Amino acid sequence: MAKRAEPVTSLQATGGVLALLVVLCILGPLIAVILRAEGLSDLRAADWAAIRFTLLQAALSAVVSCLAAIPVARALARRRFPGRSAFIALLGAPFILPVIVAVMGLLAIFGRSGWINSALEGIGAGTIEIYGLLGVVLAHVFLNLPLATRLLLQGWLSIPSERIRLARSLNFQRRHMQRHFEWPLLAATLPGALLVIFLICTTSFAVALILGGGPAATTVELAIYQAFRFDFDLGRAAYLGLVQVTICVAAGLLAWRFAKAAQFGGGLDRPAMRWPDDTPASRRFDLAVLTAAGAFLLLPLLAVVAEGIGAVFGLPLSTWEAALRSIALALASTALAVGLALPMALLIAGHAVRAGLEGVGLLSIAVSPLVVGTGLFIIVFPIADPVTLSLPITGLVNALVALPFLLRALIPAAAAAEATQGRLADALGMRGSARLRHAILPRLRRPLGFGAGLAAAFSMGDLGVIALFSAPGQETLPLEMYRLFGSYRTDDAQGAAVVLMALSLGLFWLFDRGGRVNAAA
Amino acid sequence: MKLTTPIIAAGLSTIAGAALAQTPVLTVYTYDSFASDWGPGPQVELAFEEVCGCDLQFTATGDGAALLSRLRLEGSRSEADIVLGLDTNLIAAADEAGLMQPHGMDATGLTLPIEWDDENFMPFDWGYFAFVHRQTLEDVPTSFEELAASDVSIVIQDPRSSTPGLGLLMWVQHAYGDERASEIWEGLADNVVTVTPGWSEAYGLFLDGEADMVLSYTTSPAYHLIAEEDDSYTAAPFTEGHYMQVEVGGILATADNVELAQQFMEFMVSAAFQEVIPTTNWMYPAALPTDALPDGFETLIQPDQSLIFSSTGAAEVREDALATWQNALSQ
Numbered sequence: 035m036a037k038r039a040e041p042v043t044s045l046q047a048t049g050g051v052l053a054l055l056v057v058l059c060i061l062g063p064l065i066a067v068i069l070r071a072e073g074l075s076d077l078r079a080a081d082w083a084a085i086r087f088t089l090l091q092a093a094l095s096a097v098v099s100c101l102a103a104i105p106v107a108r109a110l111a112r113r114r115f116p117g118r119s120a121f122i123a124l125l126g127a128p129f130i131l132p133v134i135v136a137v138m139g140l141l142a143i144f145g146r147s148g149w150i151n152s153a154l155e156g157i158g159a160g161t162i163e164i165y166g167l168l169g170v171v172l173a174h175v176f177l178n179l180p181l182a183t184r185l186l187l188q189g190w191l192s193i194p195s196e197r198i199r200l201a202r203s204l205n206f207q208r209r210h211m212q213r214h215f216e217w218p219l220l221a222a223t224l225p226g227a228l229l230v231i232f233l234i235c236t237t238s239f240a241v242a243l244i245l246g247g248g249p250a251a252t253t254v255e256l257a258i259y260q261a262f263r264f265d266f267d268l269g270r271a272a273y274l275g276l277v278q279v280t281i282c283v284a285a286g287l288l289a290w291r292f293a294k295a296a297q298f299g300g301g302l303d304r305p306a307m308r309w310p311d312d313t314p315a316s317r318r319f320d321l322a323v324l325t326a327a328g329a330f331l332l333l334p335l336l337a338v339v340a341e342g343i344g345a346v347f348g349l350p351l352s353t354w355e356a357a358l359r360s361i362a363l364a365l366a367s368t369a370l371a372v373g374l375a376l377p378m379a380l381l382i383a384g385h386a387v388r389a390g391l392e393g394v395g396l397l398s399i400a401v402s403p404l405v406v407g408t409g410l411f412i413i414v415f416p417i418a419d420p421v422t423l424s425l426p427i428t429g430l431v432n433a434l435v436a437l438p439f440l441l442r443a444l445i446p447a448a449a450a451a452e453a454t455q456g457r458l459a460d461a462l463g464m465r466g467s468a469r470l471r472h473a474i475l476p477r478l479r480r481p482l483g484f485g486a487g488l489a490a491a492f493s494m495g496d497l498g499v500i501a502l503f504s505a506p507g508q509e510t511l512p513l514e515m516y517r518l519f520g521s522y523r524t525d526d527a528q529g530a531a532v533v534l535m536a537l538s539l540g541l542f543w544l545f546d547r548g549g550r551v552n553a554a555a
Numbered sequence: 556m557k558l559t560t561p562i563i564a565a566g567l568s569t570i571a572g573a574a575l576a577q578t579p580v581l582t583v584y585t586y587d588s589f590a591s592d593w594g595p596g597p598q599v600e601l602a603f604e605e606v607c608g609c610d611l612q613f614t615a616t617g618d619g620a621a622l623l624s625r626l627r628l629e630g631s632r633s634e635a636d637i638v639l640g641l642d643t644n645l646i647a648a649a650d651e652a653g654l655m656q657p658h659g660m661d662a663t664g665l666t667l668p669i670e671w672d673d674e675n676f677m678p679f680d681w682g683y684f685a686f687v688h689r690q691t692l693e694d695v696p697t698s699f700e701e702l703a704a705s706d707v708s709i710v711i712q713d714p715r716s717s718t719p720g721l722g723l724l725m726w727v728q729h730a731y732g733d734e735r736a737s738e739i740w741e742g743l744a745d746n747v748v749t750v751t752p753g754w755s756e757a758y759g760l761f762l763d764g765e766a767d768m769v770l771s772y773t774t775s776p777a778y779h780l781i782a783e784e785d786d787s788y789t790a791a792p793f794t795e796g797h798y799m800q801v802e803v804g805g806i807l808a809t810a811d812n813v814e815l816a817q818q819f820m821e822f823m824v825s826a827a828f829q830e831v832i833p834t835t836n837w838m839y840p841a842a843l844p845t846d847a848l849p850d851g852f853e854t855l856i857q858p859d860q861s862l863i864f865s866s867t868g869a870a871e872v873r874e875d876a877l878a879t880w881q882n883a884l885s886q
Contacts, residue, residue, distance in 0.1 A: 147764035
């Protein structure tokens with residue numbers, strides 16, 4: 035479909051302009067920091083060690099998350115059971131948890147006095163110790179397995195049910211299904227999923243440090259913190275910010291080389307049907323996979339809820355005000371993110387420039403929020419009071435952070451829609467908004483709902499740059515929760531964490547559900 | 556006054572509005588937990604506005620270190636009049652960046668356990684760093700050496716991102732000097748369960764039972780005792796003495812209304828401000844006699860010896876101490 039230059043709609047042109055704006059929003063702040071620092075300063079030996087550790091843990095985390103996600107996504111694609119959609123939504127929860135909550139949930143299960151060690155001690159079997167590289171990877175898999183699963187699941191769901199019917203009538207066996215469906219769809223989705231999760235893990239800081247057990251687990255993001263706060267060396271912080279951009283570009287190019295578009299052809303969007311290789315053994319296997327994944331992802335959440343639920347109704351009024359503010363902010367960020375992502379996805383899907391443009395979106399998760407926040411502060415400060423702009427800026431940054439997830443979900447669907455419906459639409463002379471409304475958007479509903487849900491939940495849970503700009507009376511819920519934690523009010527903070535989790539999940543579920551209203555399960 | 560006609564009322568409210576617009580504003584930059592609803596901020600604001608005829612506005616940013624970064628970023632264009640919440644480890648950097656102007660006050664009335672003599676900063680509260688534990692902990696170590704030799708687990712904060720973390724670094728450095736600090740840290744390495752970016756994470760992990768002890772303050776048990784009526788927490792006295800954190804305020808070079816800023820500095824060491832500190836910031840007030848402390852504070856441990864580097868001394872040892880720490884704990 036890339037051959038066809040036509041039809042360039044005004045929406046696609048808008049996509050180009052928006053992509054440029056996004057680059058400006060990410061690189062502009064970085065450049066502002068460099069200018070303010072009056073040049074870059076050299077990295078130290080410890081910084082290089084941080085870069086090596088960052089690459090190692092991010093690569094491991096991405097590979098393990100994606101490998102673990104394959105059987106989970108396949109089981110979810112193949113099975114229908116009561117409560118499946120709620121289960122899928124719940125599985126997504128770790129991804130949208132604020133870091134401090136996720137860490138506490140994980141440690142409640144895997145920590146020294148966690149459930150597992152208590153059980154092991156109970157039967158006199160010694161204890162496990164998770165602090166170290168193992169702990170870092172475990173935590174990153176916990177946080178990112180949901181995303182990996184959803185990205186791969188999109189791949190499985192992209193197979194039209196007509197193809198499955200055909201495979202059944204051709205009496206396909208397991209190996210045929212693998213060769214004709216699963217390998218191609220993995221080849222199409224895995225590189226992108228690996229890339230996104232790798233990049234998310236490169237900006238990890240608190241999780242890596244806490245689960246890593248000490249300064250050996252120093253990441254680039256922590257080195258940036260140190261440069262900003264401990265040394266006030268803006269030049270070094272900017273240098274490290276450039277390193278993050280380089281890692282992002284290099285990883286993006288690598289993933290692009292390996293990504294192949296899957297071509298399953300079009301269908302009539304009928305509900306999915308049973309796979310032909312379904313056997314009692316594969317059913318048992320899928321059941322085991324879903325149980326294990328469910329336990330791994332949901333037990334820590336259960337621990338968070340168990341700790342905090344008692345405090346929810348006694349929370350101070352300011353927490354509920356912060357919650358309302360966060361909801362409004364999340365909705366605004368989501369609208370902005372969708373407004374940016376949709377035209378960009380259509381542009382990318384219709385053209386050969388895809389890798390470069392999608393990379394634009396990825397930049398926003400690969401570049402340190404601290405660098406972007408500080409850069410924005412430097413840019414805004416001479417013009418206006420950054421404090422009065424704290425909520426709009428936080429909304430903007432949250433939208434930028436959500437952008438790559440939306441793009442990842444939208445681009446394959448937009449490309450597939452163009453590939454399958456484009457010719458018919460051309461033949462019918464459908465262009466512009468009619469084409470969008472009748473041929474493209476109906477096929478983007480599901481990824482759009484999913485992506486918007488992610489954006490909303492993400493923006494709900496993200497501390498973002500608000501910590502840099504905050505003003506009294508403008509706290510978001512995550513910031514309020516951190517403040518409660520910071521003032522000994524652990525009980526209230528844990529209660530706030532439960533509210534935060536419920537709201538994030540609720541928003542995600544609403545949007546995601548909205549995208550699937552016509553998908554009979 | 557009774558207003559008879561709407562016109563007069565409208566006219567008066569316009570005048571009132573103009574008067575309000577001329578109310579001088581004092582902008583105080585402070586850290587997050589100071590300005591939060593349950594911190595000292597709201598009470599301090601109320602009490603000062605009663606006497607100053609001004610509008611006190613807090614702007615809150617992260618912790619002390621984030622506060623300093625913010626001021627440095629804003630430089631000469633800052634709107635801030637007062638900075639409240641740097642500690643002695645950050646004073647040298649603030650002075651060097653030329654952010655401050657002299658407060659012109661003397662140190663009489665201060666109740667700190669150390670002498671105070673700084674022309675740009677005045678202390679408003681202080682505390683001793685200490686390892687906090689549950690009363691049920693057995694064989695509580697009484698020094699860093701005993702701690703290192705024991706199998707008591709601790710959770711500490713990273714000195715690169717946290718002020719208590721930096722305080723611990725200084726504590727070991729002050730107590731043992733260059734020579735022995737690295738030996739102590741190597742000995743502590745197997746006691747350290749993990750290092751967290753900030754105080755909140757470390758304290759949370761401790762409360763959840765991940766470690767026997769957490770680096771915090773001698774005053775932390777007072778929170779549990781007074782606010783939660785829970786007397787099961789205490790702090791371990793160390794024979795080396797305890798390193799102090801002294802939190803300070805000062806007038807910024809960019810202050811518009813120096814007179815008002817000076818009035819605030821005087822207010823900062825007055826009873827109205829100081830009495831708010833113990834049960835909101837959970838630190839010792841810097842200018843309040845011991846017998847004015849709230850009930851419960853008398854149960855806290857009293858270190859024999861107070862350790863603290865001068866602000867320039869702290870700046871000098873910081874870099875090397877960090878390298879020692881990083882090497883010892885990265886093994």
